[in-house]
Amino acid sequence: MRVLKKILLYTLLSGAAITFIYPFFWMIMASLSPEADISSLVLFPSKLTLSNYSTMVSKxxxxxxxxxxxxxxxxxxxxxxxxxxxxxxxxxxxxxxxxxxxxxxxxxxxxxxxxxxxxxxxxxxxxxxxxxxxxxxxxxxxxxxxxxxxxxxxxxxxxxxxxxxxxxxxxxxxxxxxxxxxxxxxxxxxxxxxxxxxxxxxxxxxxxxxxxxxxxxxxxxxxxxxxxxxxxxxxxxxxxxxxxxxxxxxxxxxxxxxxxxxxxxxxxxxxx
Amino acid sequence: MSNTRKKIMPYVMVSPYLVHLLAFTTFPVIFSLILTFHKWNIIGPMEWVEFGNWKRLFYDRLFWISIFNTFKFLSIHIPLQIIIALALAEFLNQNIRLKGFFRAAFFMPVVVSGVVVTILWQQLFSFENGVLNRLLVSLGFGKVGWLIDPDIAMVSIAVMATWKNLGLYVILFLVGLQTVPKQYYEAADLDGASHWQKFIKITVPMINPTMFMVVILSTIGGFSLFIEPYIMTGGGPLNSTLSAVLYIYKQAFQYYHMGYSATLGVFFAFLIVLVVIVQKRYIEKDI
Known part of the structure; x- marks a missing residue:
């Protein structure tokens, strides 16, 4: 019972932590990925690129x-x-x-x-x-x-x-x-x-x-x-x-x- | 000489505040009240219109919609915030490892600009390929028009705002929870109280000051709702996310109705103070 409670506690806290961290991770990855990859991006893009940043700097x-x-x-x-x-x-x-x-x-x-x-x-x-x-x-x-x-x-x-x-x-x-x-x-x-x-x-x-x-x-x-x-x-x-x-x-x-x-x-x- | 100096010194020290007070608070408040009786586009001369602005305010459907939207935002944002923040604070207050990590993770969006959070969530909420809709589809549900459905758009913004501010309130509740004397729980343990009973009967009443503070802080914050709808929806769809501050901003800086937007500002400020007083009356309890 005690162990079960602990597991539940950690699961909930980890779930919450992911909810807070994942969007930032996604944002960073999306900013480094080719435009075509963003619509299907979950974790990592097919290749990393800085082109979004260079476009930003030029604009x-x-x-x-x-x-x-x-x-x-x-x-x-x-x-x-x-x-x-x-x-x-x-x-x-x-x-x-x-x-x-x-x-x-x-x-x-x-x-x-x-x-x-x-x-x-x-x-x-x-x-x-x-x-x-x-x-x-x-x-x-x-x-x-x-x-x-x-x-x-x-x-x-x-x-x-x-x-x-x-x-x-x-x-x-x-x-x-x-x-x-x-x-x-x-x-x-x-x-x-x-x-x-x-x-x-x-x-x-x-x-x-x-x-x-x-x-x-x-x-x-x-x-x-x-x-x-x-x-x-x-x-x-x-x-x-x-x-x-x-x-x-x-x-x-x-x-x-x-x-x-x-x-x-x-x-x-x-x-x- | 040194005696006069001693007498004058305190006033010299507070003078920056007094100058600031007169220039950026006292004068603006008085000027605001004067403006409410004028029509002015800031370039031409001011034109006296008596109660014209006030009459217009009461018949301005869009303004009342913006007030309604703001209250809608608050009524979702505040309860959601309190329930989740209190739950997470209670979890963190247990004897667990990695407490610092969890706390730091929850707090991350608090330090980041609302502009960043809004740009980010605009993508997560995107109808076609947003992360949230992709998740829903992969779980076998249909897509939700997070920002394009007028019934849902404000709810989405309230959820995002909760995500942004939650970490701060988790910390505030955590501080509150740690002030509850341990003996109370020990006494309840002797009586065989369950965890839930202890939480409802001891914790919640004991952290009333924190609760009150959280409600006030998030009310004042919520009434300032601006940049989120400004970036995400521009107040749409169908004005469903037009917040009061966004409307005041538009009246002043898109149409240059200075007198009218000052009137809206004065009225809205009174409304805020009124709401806070009512909250103070009903939430704050002596313990």
Whole structure:
């Protein structure tokens, strides 16, 4: 009975694991196979070819889009880590009038659905002439309320003695944050960093709205427009190649830092 | 000098947030409300139309269809997600080997862009030679019009979205399951409770906070449904997968009805908040 139960358990779990892994495997194989093989592809194609990838490279500026995505995501992650730390530090470690009010505003704005600000934010971008520039992809994302709350929580948990000792040594507040406190809250930095990077990397609605010129398009946007816009000429292999290209950087990062990814994402649920 | 500096410093530190708040939240919300009373194509001047946009909204059949579709998506996606995620989390919480592998496998689609998942599933769902239909045919069933049958298309998208997000909710449930005190199960064992009884009577009530969180997160996520129908179906067939955000997007960026689409956005945002409040009222319990 016990053994039977175990077998059933492993069968179910393995079945589920296959359901999650097989589609990715199929996608990679399909992107490497001749167009004619895709419609009957189960495991491996009759021969492996890179022609889908070369077609993709010749049709869209995918290298440029990769650069744009890496650039935008890095800037957004780096700067939002810095700004959110500063705000989080002030909210947890400094006394000033309006502190609780700001905290409550942050909580309130987090409940505000983005659908209400989407159109006006687009209009702001138009009026500032930020459409088709990197500014529209970065400036609105430099502050992240979730990150502020994470940093506030992390700084709160550190002993006051750490800060006092640094003050006696003559450190300013910014030095305290980035040189004294940051080394003590590495898990929070990793979590916020991964979430910010992933959020920025995978964002597609906003780029679709504010970027029309190909040279500024992010990778998910370019791939989306390539697949939807008919330039892939309904060649499945080329479409799938662009999807694999888009997935590869994140999947590779995930394979290396799997635990961090899972922990970071799990913490999105632990807001309160 | 140093005293004034000390007083000003906190405000300097929070200023990036305040600037951002004013520029990208406060102003847009107010501007959104103003826009709802105007007709504007962003190029010409704004034109005051009183409640014209609101009246139009209430008679806009397509908008209500998109709301209905979004709710249809949620009503399939959320229960499916909770049942499967909870089951997998419960399995993983047993004393088994390869736990890390299974967890990592389930989590894979979570990190990948929705664009990738959608392009991939578009092929799996393909009517002629998609993997799913080939499997069905080889098992002796007929083909299913996953994305071309108006009755099924939204169900297909909900299944795909569940596949994409499931790993995250498995992890959240797993964390929840581990917070249930062992003594409760030991006490139930003494009373001779079955595995199923323990699950229903102890586990499910004890993980109510996780359950609540999962419902809220997937509700908010579900209301943002956009890129999946945008890529897969363009909202078709027969508008059966037109989601509310997709409709708002189309009104704004295909027809340049800025005033009207802002009205739709405001109305939809209120609807989301309302649904979340109702869920909070009925799902969240003190334990």
């Amino acid at each position: 869209i500026p995918i290298g440029r889009a990769l650069f744009n995505s890496l650039f935008v995501s890095s800037v957004n992650t780096g700067l939002s880590l810095i700004f959110s730390s500063m705000v989080g530090y002030a909210l947890s470690r400094m006394e000033f009038k309006g502190r609780n009010l700001i905290f409550m505003i942050i909580i309130f704005t987090m409940t505000l659905p983005f659908q209400i600000t989407l159109i006006p934010n687009y209009i702001i971008m138009v009026k500032l002439h930020w459409v088709d520039t990197y500014l529209s992809l970065t400036i609105p994302f430099l502050i992240n309320t979730f990150a502020i709350l994470m940093f506030r929580q992390a700084f709160k948990s550190l002993p006051q003695a750490l800060i006092d000792a640094a003050r006696i040594d003559g450190c300013g507040e910014l030095r305290i944050i980035f040189f004294i406190l940051w080394p003590n809250i590495k898990p929070t930095i990793i979590t916020v960093g991964i979430l910010a990077f992933m959020g920025s990397w995978n964002e597609v609605l906003w780029p679709l709205i504010v970027i029309r010129e190909e040279q500024f398009m992010t990778l998910p946007q370019l791939v989306t427009l390539f697949v939807v816009g008919g330039r892939a000429e309904s060649q499945l292999g080329v479409k799938l190649a662009s999807a694999v290209f888009l997935a590869a950087p994140i999947i590779i990062a995930y394979l290396f830092f799997q635990k961090h990814f899972i922990q970071s994402m799990a913490s999105t649920g632990l807001k309160d």
